[in-house]
Amino acid sequence: xxxxxxxxxxxxxxxxxxxxxxxxxxxxxxxxxxxxxxxxxxxxxxxxxxxxxxxxxxxxxxxxxxxxxxxxxxxxxxxxxxxxxxxxxxxxxxxxxxxxxxxxxxxxxxxxxxxxxxxxxxxxxxxxxxxxxxxxxxxxxxxxxxxxxxxxxxxxxxxxxxxxxxxxxxxxxxxxxxxxxxxxxxxxxxxxxxxxxxxxxxxxxxxxxxxxxxxxxxxxxxxxxxxxxxxxxxxxxxxxxxxxxxxxxxxxxxxxxxxxxxxxxxxxxxxxxxxxxxxxxxxxxxxxxxxxxxxxxxxxxxxxxxxxxxxxxxxxxxxxxxxxxxxxxxxxxxxxxxxxxxxxxxxxxxxxxxxxxxxxxxxxxxxxxxxxxxxxxxxxxxxxxxxxxxxxxxxxxxxxxxxxxxxxxxxxxxxxxxxxxxxxxxxxxxxxxxxxxxxxxxxxxxxxxxxxxxxxxxxxxxxxxxxxxxxxxxxxxxxxxxxxxxxxxxxxxxxxxxxxxxxxxxxxxxxxxxxxxxxxxxxxxxxxxxxxxxxxxxxxxxxxxxxxxxxxxxxxxxxxxxxxxxxxxxxxxxxxxxxxxxxxxxxxxxxxxxxxxxxxxxxxxxxxxxxxxxxxxxxxxxxxxxxxxxxxxxxxxxxxxxxxxxxxxxxx
Numbered sequence: 001x002x003x004x005x006x007x008x009x010x011x012x013x014x015x016x017x018x019x020x021x022x023x024x025x026x027x028x029x030x031x032x033x034x035x036x037x038x039x040x041x042x043x044x045x046x047x048x049x050x051x052x053x054x055x056x057x058x059x060x061x062x063x064x065x066x067x068x069x070x071x072x073x074x075x076x077x078x079x080x081x082x083x084x085x086x087x088x089x090x091x092x093x094x095x096x097x098x099x100x101x102x103x104x105x106x107x108x109x110x111x112x113x114x115x116x117x118x119x120x121x122x123x124x125x126x127x128x129x130x131x132x133x134x135x136x137x138x139x140x141x142x143x144x145x146x147x148x149x150x151x152x153x154x155x156x157x158x159x160x161x162x163x164x165x166x167x168x169x170x171x172x173x174x175x176x177x178x179x180x181x182x183x184x185x186x187x188x189x190x191x192x193x194x195x196x197x198x199x200x201x202x203x204x205x206x207x208x209x210x211x212x213x214x215x216x217x218x219x220x221x222x223x224x225x226x227x228x229x230x231x232x233x234x235x236x237x238x239x240x241x242x243x244x245x246x247x248x249x250x251x252x253x254x255x256x257x258x259x260x261x262x263x264x265x266x267x268x269x270x271x272x273x274x275x276x277x278x279x280x281x282x283x284x285x286x287x288x289x290x291x292x293x294x295x296x297x298x299x300x301x302x303x304x305x306x307x308x309x310x311x312x313x314x315x316x317x318x319x320x321x322x323x324x325x326x327x328x329x330x331x332x333x334x335x336x337x338x339x340x341x342x343x344x345x346x347x348x349x350x351x352x353x354x355x356x357x358x359x360x361x362x363x364x365x366x367x368x369x370x371x372x373x374x375x376x377x378x379x380x381x382x383x384x385x386x387x388x389x390x391x392x393x394x395x396x397x398x399x400x401x402x403x404x405x406x407x408x409x410x411x412x413x414x415x416x417x418x419x420x421x422x423x424x425x426x427x428x429x430x431x432x433x434x435x436x437x438x439x440x441x442x443x444x445x446x447x448x449x450x451x452x453x454x455x456x457x458x459x460x461x462x463x464x465x466x467x468x469x470x471x472x473x474x475x476x477x478x479x480x481x482x483x484x485x486x487x488x489x490x491x492x493x494x495x496x497x498x499x500x501x502x503x504x505x506x507x508x509x510x511x512x513x514x515x516x517x518x519x520x521x522x523x524x525x526x527x528x529x530x531x532x533x534x535x536x537x538x539x540x541x542x543x544x545x546x547x548x549x550x551x552x553x554x555x556x557x558x559x560x561x562x563x564x565x566x567x568x569x570x571x572x573x574x575x576x577x578x579x580x581x582x583x584x585x586x587x588x589x590x591x592x593x594x595x596x597x598x599x600x601x602x603x604x605x606x607x608x609x610x611x612x613x614x615x616x617x618x619x620x621x622x623x624x625x626x627x628x629x630x631x632x633x634x635x636x637x638x639x640x641x642x643x644x645x646x647x648x649x650x651x652x
Contacts, residue, residue, distance in 0.1 A: 001609055003569060003596035009582045011349035013339045016312055020377065021330040026323050027316025029062065030069035032305060032354060039299035040070040043271060046297075050243040054274045054295040056281060058303045060357035063223055063275045064180040066301070071176055071221060078176040079269055080219040083169040084108070085206040086145065088264075089152045092160040095206035095263045098142055102171040102219075104135055109165045111135075115146065116164065119153035161205045168211040169218065177220030181213045183228065186235055187251040189213050190242075193261060195253065204261045214239075214248055217270050226276030226284050233287055240294065242268050304351040307343070314339070314352050318359070325360055328367045333380030338362065341387070344549065344581040362386060384584070394435035397428070398557075401439055405561050411498070412442055413528035414562045420445040420520035422610070423531035424497070424512040425551035425570070436547065438554020440531055442498040443509065445516035449492070449635070471507035475514045477538040478603070482618060482625065483521075483632055493517055507535040508545035511573075511606060518607050521628045526610045529568040531555040534576075540603040544575040549582055556586050556595055564589065569596030571606050 018024060030037065036055060043053050057063065082105035088094045100108050111132050118125035129146050136142050149164075171177075181189060191212035195204040214222060229236040242248050247265040274295060276284075285291045305314045318338060322329070330338070341362055345353035353359065365386035366378045375382070404410035412423065424441045472495070495513050511534035519526045533551050535543040545551075552570050559568045577599055582590075589595040600606045604615040607624060616623020621630055 001598055001600075001605065003598050004577070004580075004590075006587055006591040008577060009580050009587050009590060009597070011307070011340060011343045011581060013307065013311060013336055015315070015332055015336055015339075018315075018332055018335070020332070021315070021319050021322055021335050024312070024315040024319040026320040027313055028065070028069050028320050029317065029354065029356065030066050030073075032313060032317055033066065033299075033301055035299045036066065036301055037070060037073070039297055040074045042297060044074040044076075049246060050268060050270055050272065051297065052243070052272045052274060052295040054281065054291075054298045055276075055301055056278055056298065057275050057301040058277050058355065060355045061275070061301055062356055063225075063273075064178065067180075067221055067223055067273055068178055071178060075176055078174075078219050080171050080174065080176070081169075082108075082167065082171055083211075083215060083218065083266055085166045085168060085209055085263065087159055087161060087164055087206055089148055089157075092205070093261050095166075095209070096145070097264050097266045098145065098165075099139070099267065100142075101136055103173070105167045105170040107135070108132065109167055112146075112149075112165055115149065116153060119150050122154065125150060161207055163207065166207045166209060168209065169215050171219075177217050178223070179213050179217040179221070180223040181228070182225065184213060186232065186238070187212065187253075189235065190238065190248055190251045191215055193250050193252055193263065195261075206263065209250070209263055212248075212251075214242070214268065214270065215266065218267075219269055221271045221273055223273045223275060226274055226280040229274075230280060230283050230287070236284070236288065239272075240288070240290075243272065243294070303354055304346045304348075305354055306350065307339070307352050308350050311339075314342075317354065321356060321360055322363065325364070327360075327363050328370055328376070328378050330363075330366075330378040331380070334366070334378045334383050337380045337383045340581065341383070347546065347549070347579045347581070349578045349581065362390075365390060391435075394433070395437065397430070397433075397435075398437045401428075401437075402557065402561060405558060412440055412558055412562075414559050414568055415565060416528045417525035418528055419523055419525045420447075420516055421528070422512055422516040422519070422526050423528065423555065424509045425531050425533040425555055426509070427547035427550045427554075436550055438547065438550035438552070438557075440555050440558050441509075443495065443512055443516050444498055445493055445495050445513070445520040447493045447517075447520045471510035471535065472513070474507070474536060474538055475510055475517065478514065478536065478540055479517065481538060482540075483629055493520065507543075508533050508547075508551075510534070510536045511542055511571075511600075511603060514540075514603055515607050515610055518603075518624070518628070519611065521631065522611075522613075522624050523631075524611045524613055524624060524627075527567075527612070529559075529565060530571060530610055531569075532571045532606065532610070534571070534573040534600070534606070536603055542573045542575075542600050542602060542606065544573045544579070548572055548576045548579045552580075552597065553583055553586055556589065559595065564594045566594050567596075568594075569598055571598045571600050571609060574599035574601040 039053055043051060080102035082100040082102055084098050084100060084105060085095045086098055088096050111128055115125050115128045118128060129150070132146060133143055189212050192210045193204055194208040194210060195202055196208065246268050248268050249265050250263050307314060315335065318335065338359070339352060342353040342359060343349060343351065345355065345358055362383065366382045369382040369385050370378045405412055421442065421444050424443045426439050426441050427436055428439050429436050495517065512532040514536055515526065515532060533545055533548065535545055537543060555570050586595065590597065598609060600609070608615050611624065613624045616625050618625045618629040620626040
């Protein structure tokens with residue numbers, strides 16, 4: 001079987017003619033999000049009050065920038081207004097709101113001041129009232145309040161606070177408000193009623209009302225992370241009620257529970273944007289099954305880009321990130337290396353990551369090195385060094401794992417042949433640690449007289465997850481279908497991950513375990529210079545797995561420790577070819593013929609490569625599968641019968 005060529009080990013990006021990244025026209029993240037763009041176009045055309053848009057995103061998205069860009073494109077107007085609270089002249093403990101024309105709040109307060117001055121001096125103030133109403137579009141609520149105010153002053157009645165108007169929200173221009181509520185308490189979101197104590201008495205008034213984020217967003221857009229709502233479920237239901245009633249109830253402190261002060265709830269007119277990953281959305285749905293009805297408008301924020309379809313668009317996005325974060329320019333080699341890094345993040349040669357936080361982190365690390373070297377450009381060399389330095393800072397656990405091999409405490413073989421023993425591959429993922437790495441693991445299989453069952457020691461020891469248990473059952477199904485169709489197997493087997501002391505899960509070792517069992521059944525040794533990864537189905541087809549790059553690099557690291565012989569290599573699913581994006585060190589070894597990668601599509605290809613024997617047909621006694629059938633028939637006492645049937649139905 002032919003191993004993969006060096007050209008197949010990494011993505012290839014044909015960059016357009018450019019000298020530096022600055023040659024590419026910047027392209028914002030929103031320009032690469034057609035689904036979200038469609039959602040905002042629909043949102044702006046909805047004839048609905050307080051509509052809700054839910055964006056399925058991922059960590060690292062700059063939601064505020066995304067919404068700002070799309071609002072500029074699709075929202076050509078907004079119903080903006082200033083909001084003030086005034087003393088209720090009939091019930092001082094029930095302040096009322098007045099909705100003013102956007103930007104007119106300061107002038108309104110000044111004119112009301114003039115009205116009070118003239119009225120207190122019993123001078124004609126009708127012209128001031130008319131001026132106010134003209135500027136406020138003859139608003140009925142304002143007209144009624146001004147009429148009552150004039151009568152109140154003329155009658156010589158006083159006020160509970162010397163300043164009549166509390167201007168809470170004032171729009172200085174026509175900019176549509178976009179408020180991103182990253183972290184908030186109920187008081188910060190819905191506004192708070194503060195209070196004062198004097199001689200043991202508790203009191204409040206309209207100037208002790210503090211507007212919340214929802215008031216600041218009125219007439220515009222409010223962005224809420226779903227994670228914050230999950231931590232405060234009551235906030236979600238309160239917000240949901242505000243959207244339905246079109247008004248915002250004020251947050252009252254516990255200290256005011258026995259004190260009556262009830263401001264009039266202000267009007268609510270916002271576009272609510274809920275943002276979060278799919279897990280958060282699912283949790284919110286479990287909390288409130290009406291979420292689908294309320295947030296019927298949804299869109300997916302895509303985390304990756306199709307390099308084959310539009311590489312120039314991705315380069316424009318990188319140029320945008322560079323400008324946004326004011327980073328040093330990059331030459332063509334560095335751009336190509338950064339694309340390769342973005343491809344590795346997606347685990348696909350034709351896909352490129354759009355996760356801003358990860359891309360910017362690598363660009364910033366490379367810039368530090370470029371400045372250290374007094375360079376005016378980030379070159380490919382600096383990006384490579386940045387990755388190497390980052391790996392060094394994070395790979396202590398890798399070195400600790402390798403130490404066990406060097407000291408002979410971790411028993412692994414990369415040479416020789418053994419029956420029922422094979423090198424598997426795993427990926428170590430540690431919660432809270434950003435560095436995943438591959439670690440080889442030794443699988444062993446033994447067989448003995450029994451009832452044909454496969455004893456998965458990991459599962460019996462409660463060290464395996466459900467997916468792993470499923471994989472072992474699939475292995476049993478394949479063996480039973482291949483060798484036990486006529487008679488039950490008289491052999492049982494034990495399968496174990498040696499020197500594994502933590503829980504494992506997944507099906508990526510099912511091909512490895514199956515090959516170990518076939519070796520034990522046929523008593524045919526396996527070459528230890530190979531390592532295997534891949535899942536299988538009940539018909540022996542090899543299926544793709546995750547973490548293939550880390551797995552390959554993990555076994556290569558082991559072979560380096562024990563000495564590269566030129567025979568060593570890894571068997572991977574053929575369907576995983578597009579996931580390959582290997583380190584320069586591994587690629588150099590493969591190009592020099594010191595390491596190999598073999599793509600396999602069926603278990604027969606894998607076992608033939610691992611043992612050097614033809615898998616063949618179960619009816620052919622000189623093949624690996626035929627020898628297993630003969631052994632099982634012999635133990636079952638069906639040797640004579642099977643020999644007769646073979647002669648009778650021999651293929652021609």
